[in-house]
Amino acid sequence: MMMPMSEPTEYWFPAKSYGWGWGIPSTWHGWVVLGAFAALLFAASVLFPPHSAPLAFGLSVFVLGAALVAICYAKGEPPRWRWGSK
Numbered sequence: 001m002m003m004p005m006s007e008p009t010e011y012w013f014p015a016k017s018y019g020w021g022w023g024i025p026s027t028w029h030g031w032v033v034l035g036a037f038a039a040l041l042f043a044a045s046v047l048f049p050p051h052s053a054p055l056a057f058g059l060s061v062f063v064l065g066a067a068l069v070a071i072c073y074a075k076g077e078p079p080r081w082r083w084g085s086k
Contacts, residue, residue, distance in 0.1 A: 013076030018083065022076045029075070037068050 012030035013022035025031045044060035073079065 011075065011077045013072045015077040015079065015082060020079055020081050022072045022079070033068070033071055033075075037064060040064055 010027060012025055012027050012033065014026050015021070016023045025034055041061065041064055044057060044064065048056040048060055050057045
């Protein structure tokens, strides 16, 4: 019995060549996520000005950053430490 070949996974965020983490997006999906992150970060700075509401601003930055990392983890290449093309 032959098993059907699974299609290759298209990562939204490729791994960086050096270090741990992800590089710039490689698909339009990734660019939309990155653009939404930037727009929401800007909106947070307008809604919660850092000089007058530092706790609310800091919490919003933390939540947005955690959401971005979670999306990168789910839709990006598996993270591991990389040393270039070795």
